[in-house]
Amino acid sequence: MTGAAGDPDHGGMDNLSVVVAGGGSAGHVEPALATADAVRRLRPDARVTALGTEKGLDTRLIPARGYPLELIPPVPLPRKPNADLARLPYRVVRSVRRTREVLREVGADVVVGFGGYVALPAYLAAASMRLPIVVHEANARAGIANKVGARFAREVLAAVPGSGLAGARVIGIPLRRAITDLDRAGLRAQAREHFGLDPQAPVLLVFGGSQGARSLNEAVSAAVPALTAAGVWVLHAHGPKNEPTVEAPGYVPVPYLERMDLAYAAADVALCRSGAMTVAEVSTVGLPAVYVPLPHGNGEQELNAKPVVDAGGGVIVPDAELTGEKVAELVTGLVEDPARLAATAEAARRSGHAGADETLARTVLDVAGHVGASATGRT
Template identity: 55%
Template sequence: MDTRAPRVVVAGGHSAGHIEPAMNFADALRRLAPAAEITALGTVRGLDTTLIPARGYPLELIPPVPLPRKATWALLRTPARLRDSIRTAGAVLDQVQAGVVVGFGGYVAAPACLAARQRRLPIVIHEANIRPGAANRMAAWMTPHVYTASPDVRLKNGTAVGIPLRPAITGLDRLATREAARRRFGLDPDGPVLLVTGGSQGATTINAAAAGAAAALRAAGVRVLHITGPQHTVEADDPSYVVLPFVDEMQYAYAAADFAICRSGAMTCAELAAVGLPAAFVPLPDRGGEQRLNAGPVVSAGGALLVDDADLTPAWIESALLPILTDPARLAAMSARASATGAPDAGIVLARHVLAIAQRHRPAR
């Protein structure tokens, strides 16, 4: 494959759920084509200016254009805002002499794809969620190059590849790293470990249920690594129940654990499947069922449990989870089933597709 310096613009700003797979893809592309010139589009409205420069990629800002999901007064103002954003995105594409645009959804994807269409540039779409967002639903009609996290994602021309992940996750050997990871958190190297996390912001329901079950977990010999989120606190005076507000390198938390209780965002589901960590997924109750759908494939495969937010209580942990945590054979079986649903090479697969598309559309020299 000809890997001469492709010029790629990635558009996936605003939320970490869009930014993280975009940056992971960019990393994979650079591993395959070190000379690739990669520019990220973002807005000042979300996490773009924090997360993208930290990954080492140039960031160009365009006006955010949220696409209303319903007919509201905001919809009437959208065309003018969209024109302005398309114009700005187009100027960036011209400036960097883009050869291909890769959209990951969110506020910047729609204007970027529309600007690319005006210039007859190839467009590639990646959708991480089971329920596609408005931007990617629209963009999927502009291109045959549509890639998804799962075969369950319903998008025109969709091909399932998984979600691009960091090498620290895809290259993790949990068993080989377990002892060092547990030492890192001050956990006993023997016995089962339960990872409890509500994501970067924490989750009150998950925190309360795990803390309420602490005595029962301790009595059963289960150690706990509880990541509360920076705005939450959980009191624990037991060395077998480790409480932290935040963990920056989650691969070590995954390596230390035998099981997790967590939300079921698309990235979380993909990471746990990639490392083979079984979980009890507790979907956010206010996202239209999106997180429940994200957890569906691994739950159906037998690699995870699904519990409603309202049903997650200390009693549920004691009755439903303790028998699993104290059964090594069942933990191993669930781990294998979770791993079978993972796609640790998704970033490289997507990068190869993009390089091939860029090569086919490269102007003759």
């Protein structure tokens, strides 16, 4: 193998060096780490380095998964003209300079970006060094960073159609194997015991992200009397700063779900937001869902859930229409009809993309010119 393209100072490293740029939020970090895991499965000799920032979840999630983290200055992209916009050129130059240093230090062969604060400088640095770039867009509408990166990329991939990236190949979202290989039926008894749930009763799982979601919390609290009266148990992740407002037998509130795999295994139906990662995980494990898109932003959350809902894997309820009565009606209607519940679960599972991690990893290896090297020797 020669040095990194256009960069003679490759450091004399022999192994494939992949840099993933997905820091800033779990929605960017998790697909990056799932891809990193898949690269290592396919090429155990590969060196994978993650770019991130001191803010957000990067410093906690990335080292915990066993990957070296290189910190670079974040480049948040203002949506409106303000003082941050005036400082943007300086921030970009500083961050690109630091990113180029990292790419040289690790002898990067390919850069894989997932959007977010670190992706833009990663794309610009890699392009300036003539390194191959792969872009993955998780959301239904591409952000600015990935729109820029796609201009330089060898391969552009997306989770769903219509992302706004021309020629993007739709593969789904790379997910960790704890989710894609989850045996919900096999773990059901263990999961129910873990959370203190009835081993036989139908269970509704409610979660709104790591901090909870006020409208979901209010609606499920209002629905608890009707749900528990119908024999439905409720596992409710309300957020660490939100106290539950209701108590009832069969209602199990928790601040945060450390074991999402067990939560998915314990549940029969989910009530949740429809961020890209949430939709990808819930559909891949085959869990029927009531999706409540975040009412802010550019409407991408509804677009994230639409392919799953169109396939029959759940329903979308606008945030403004979410009430306790609506929740109780939808959930009891599903769990009281086993055939419909099973059909909805199967439709959700079929709409998922369980192999997206390896699809993206093989694309990365192909772009880097290293496919099959682990079996055939160095290329």
